[in-house]
Amino acid sequence: MRDILIIVLSLQLLGSLQSQMIPKEIKKCHFGESQCIVDSMNALIKKFPRGIPALGLKPIDVVDIRNSKFWNDERVGAFWLQFDLFDQVNYGFENTTITKVNGFDENPTSSLIEIHGRIPSLIHKGSYFSQGRVWIVQLNSTGESFSDFQNFRFVLKLKVIMEYRNNKRYLKIYELNPFVNMDRWVFWLDNFFESNTDLTIAINQVFNLHWVEFWNELEPTNLKIFASVFRDIFEDVFKKVSYDDMFLPVPKEFAVND
Numbered sequence: 001m002r003d004i005l006i007i008v009l010s011l012q013l014l015g016s017l018q019s020q021m022i023p024k025e026i027k028k029c030h031f032g033e034s035q036c037i038v039d040s041m042n043a044l045i046k047k048f049p050r051g052i053p054a055l056g057l058k059p060i061d062v063v064d065i066r067n068s069k070f071w072n073d074e075r076v077g078a079f080w081l082q083f084d085l086f087d088q089v090n091y092g093f094e095n096t097t098i099t100k101v102n103g104f105d106e107n108p109t110s111s112l113i114e115i116h117g118r119i120p121s122l123i124h125k126g127s128y129f130s131q132g133r134v135w136i137v138q139l140n141s142t143g144e145s146f147s148d149f150q151n152f153r154f155v156l157k158l159k160v161i162m163e164y165r166n167n168k169r170y171l172k173i174y175e176l177n178p179f180v181n182m183d184r185w186v187f188w189l190d191n192f193f194e195s196n197t198d199l200t201i202a203i204n205q206v207f208n209l210h211w212v213e214f215w216n217e218l219e220p221t222n223l224k225i226f227a228s229v230f231r232d233i234f235e236d237v238f239k240k241v242s243y244d245d246m247f248l249p250v251p252k253e254f255a256v257n258d
């Protein structure tokens with residue numbers, strides 16, 4: 001009786017695991033068929049911007065981001081700055097167009113997976129907290145921050161390993177490197193100089209005029225944030241949907257024996 005119960009329960013569980021299928025309206029592709037994979041990813045983004053929880057696909061119209069420290073200087077000397085962002089949210093991933101993919105082969109561990117895409121406007125909203133000293137000016141401010149990465153292009157390079165569960169292959173990301181580019185970064189901090197609106201406007205204008213230098217200095221931190229955002233988007237899908245279920249079955253006579 002006990003054994004039968006276990007078997008029935010396991011079958012039930014297996015059944016429910018196996019039902020984690022890509023929706024019918026999203027076309028499945030053959031392994032390595034890059035253009036088809038691009039089209040299906042774009043269809044998935046367009047049709048399900050609010051995600052598909054059963055597949056581990058999170059909503060991409062509003063994406064939470066972890067808190068991050070941009071500057072954390074020692075509090076010594078005439079110039080130091082500590083700058084934290086928190087309660088951050090990204091908007092605009094739902095307008096992503098995937099432009100190119102590489103490496104979704106039958107054996108994806110043998111090559112790098114690449115995903116190229118474009119987002120017309122990636123909005124980043126949050127709160128900031130800043131303390132610092134610039135010459136005789138003492139900084140101690142908190143307020144809202146706003147970022148707009150315009151015509152944001154990204155390339156994600158993924159290294160994956162395979163995990164086997166229930167005789168199926170699941171992808172696990174062990175490295176994700178983003179490369180990003182944009183036409184312009186618009187950045188605004190409210191209330192940066194608490195008692196001086198003119199100075200707040202002036203400093204924001206300086207930021208925006210010199211956004212390239214500003215970006216270059218912040219790129220390592222920004223890339224870490226983007227890596228964790230993109231990783232969060234993919235990781236659960238890879239955990240819930242087996243790699244084999246994402247693609248059309250390989251005809252038996254061509255199947256690779258491994």
Ligand SMILES: *[C@@H]1O[C@H](CO)[C@@H](O)[C@H](O)[C@H]1NC(C)=O
Binds near residue numbers: 094121
């Ligand atoms: C996404 O695209 C729609 C339609 O073009 C637009 O209305 C919306 O503002 C865009 N979202 C963001 C965050 O830019």
Ligand SMILES: *[C@@H]1O[C@H](CO)[C@@H](O)[C@H](O)[C@H]1NC(C)=O
Binds near residue numbers: 140
């Ligand atoms: C900064 O401002 C906060 C709240 O406005 C205050 O509690 C804190 O003591 C201030 N810190 C300094 C170093 O002035």
